[in-house]
Amino acid sequence: MSELGHDLHALFPAQREILHALKLESAHYRDLADRHHKLAQQIYRIEAGLDPASDDRLEDLKKQRLSLLDEVAAMIAERQDA
Numbered sequence: 001m002s003e004l005g006h007d008l009h010a011l012f013p014a015q016r017e018i019l020h021a022l023k024l025e026s027a028h029y030r031d032l033a034d035r036h037h038k039l040a041q042q043i044y045r046i047e048a049g050l051d052p053a054s055d056d057r058l059e060d061l062k063k064q065r066l067s068l069l070d071e072v073a074a075m076i077a078e079r080q081d082a
Contacts, residue, residue: 007040008033008072018079029075032068039065 009016022029039061045051046058053061 008036011069012072012076015076015080018076022075022079026075029072032072032075036065036068036072039068 008019012019023033042051043058043061043065046053046061
């Protein structure tokens with residue numbers, strides 16, 4: 001999978017405005033976005049064969065990434081409900 005496919009704006013296209021507002025207003029969101037970007041890069045490099053890693057390590061990274069996405073989705077939902 002392309003690294004670009006893991007961009008938060010690509011994953012949540014209908015919430016672009018909310019993501020932009022969160023980026024401006026929330027240090028926690030900025031931290032999540034930064035951590036997500038780094039995890040997505042690591043996963044991409046492993047899947048592309050650029051960095052070695054065990055299947056367990058790759059699975060762990062993907063679980064971490066999903067956890068971050070769940071947290072971002074919760075922040076988006078909170079904004080939509082407000």
